[in-house]
Amino acid sequence: MNKNSEEEENKEQEPKEKKKEETTKLNWKEWIIDPSEEFYYTWLQIMILPICYNWVIIIFRTCFYAIEEKFVATWLTLDYICDLFYVLDTVIGFRTGFLEQGILVRDLSLLKKRYMRSSRFKWDIASLLPTDLLYLKLGIHTPLVRVNRFLRTSRMNEALDRMETRTSYPNTFRVAKLMLYIFVLIHWNACVYFSLSNYIGFGADPWVYPNISDPDFAATRRQYFYCFWFSTLILTTVGDTPPPEREEEYLFLVADMLIAVLVFASVVGSMGDVISSLRDRDNVFFPNHELVKGYLRSRRISKELQKRVNDWYQHLHINKKITRENEILRHLPITLQTAIAVSVHLPTMSKVTIFQNCENSLLEQLVLKLTPQVYSPGEYVCKKGDVGHEMYIIKEGKLAVVADDGVTQFAVLGEGNFFGEISILNIKGNKSGNRRTANIRSIGYSDLFSLSKEDLTETLLEYPAAKRLLEEKGHQILTKMGMLEETDEGEGEVEKTEDKVKRLEASLEALQTKLARLIAELESSARKMMQRVELLELQTEGWEGIVAEGAQGEIEEWEKVKEREIGDGDGDGDGEKEEEKEEEEDPIVEGERGEGDGGEESLGEKEKNAGGIEESENEKEETEEEQIKTETQDQKRD
């Protein structure tokens, strides 16, 4: 059995291994790049180099012919290395996944289709066209044939955009990017200037490049630097260049001036953007000082108070204290906000004694609700007797519990301590209720987190265990402080009993109201029932009257009996006789109203008299029964 099972296992394992091998082999073939992956980002950064190389070197080699000739082998090697990167980039284009309904598409045929339909594909292919073949016709020293390599520039822009989003210093990056563009522009201009000088003749006039036969200007490095300097003078509108003398020079200078205007405008604009974004950042990070300053001036606030405000602002700026964290992060999804708040505040929170044993989820909820606050030296955070609206956690700094004179210190609180909880926790037996029990004064500058009563209460509602823990701890603190006297407990008990009595009274009242309503309902339903029963009785009587109508002779007899009865009766008078006549005419009406004296007796006699017509009576009984049923149902429905 064991051998068999082993064999079976081996059999099972074999195809698994085969599958594994296949998948490792297939992996390469089915290799897909996620554009949000690190690899893609790195690849984009790598691609900046060959693209920049082509942008800088092709024109350089074209214009500075000596350099081209001297290092042709190096240039050709570098050219084809760059081409290799271009080819690889195209392959990557075929294998770059894209998101469809938020999910990365990995189907190679779909990716291929998408890439080939994109405009990027056309540019990529155009930039890879083997224009180098023109070397065969034009000669090897014509690097300008590779000008189509510039068409890959969109890839560089993509790389730079990604870097800008990722970098922690976007403003510095923006300035660097602008400088790179300006450098390339000046470089191109320098190359064209050198070519134009060559075309006009080196040293032909003061505007063009000096004669290269002059040893001072013969070296290629010298040639390039001179041209670059000249170009910079023009494009930065610094001027101070020799005046042009020929039409070509004029045209070149006019074109350059126009470009210079654009360059200048873009430099100024970009720098303005950078500065304003820095200011915006400062305004978001720190409260707007200028605004407050203006307000204080317009309200003629005392110099001393203005100084306190200024000192506070200065402290924020110098020590990079950010008090508007919640505002800065408010655009982020709540999960990210929590993660950031946890990483920033949790170290402080975990130092707070009351939160040390609390659940992590509670702390996560709390950290989102913390508001950073900075207090200056000598400033009161709370004063005895004030109503408490928030509690404080000390992140940094020292605060003193002081007497009313503001000097005598009862205790000093430091990092990780908290205060202001007593007045917001509603601790039973606390004499001061929701009032502050002490004055708290900042000794130096202190960084606090404030947590509002509402936020704390709201959070603790979902964590009753934590609430109990906090209350217990608050209780302990109060007892230590001597704020929970024994009588307090008694008072607490009295309060409890009073509360209970009040609650009982309220519930008793509610019960009474309910009872009254129920009795009223019962009475009305009883009344209704009675009415129904009466109605049914009347209907039954009427039905019996109809039955009696069937036998004419009997009726006459019955009338006589009735007359006799009336004669014997208490002599109600003619009214009754009239009624009976009416009853004869309309037996149903009689049924409805016939609740007269001795009615049942006379009916009993009638029944006796009608003994001979029992069969027809039964038939009528049935129809009448049905009628009554339908009537009763109708009434019920009503």
Ligand SMILES: Nc1ncnc2c1ncn2[C@@H]1O[C@@H]2COP(=O)(O)O[C@H]2[C@H]1O
């Ligand atoms: N003797 C003390 N030692 C430490 N903290 C205190 C002392 N007295 C009062 N406090 C704190 O100071 C706070 C003042 O406001 P609360 O009464 O809300 O809560 C109080 C306590 O948190």
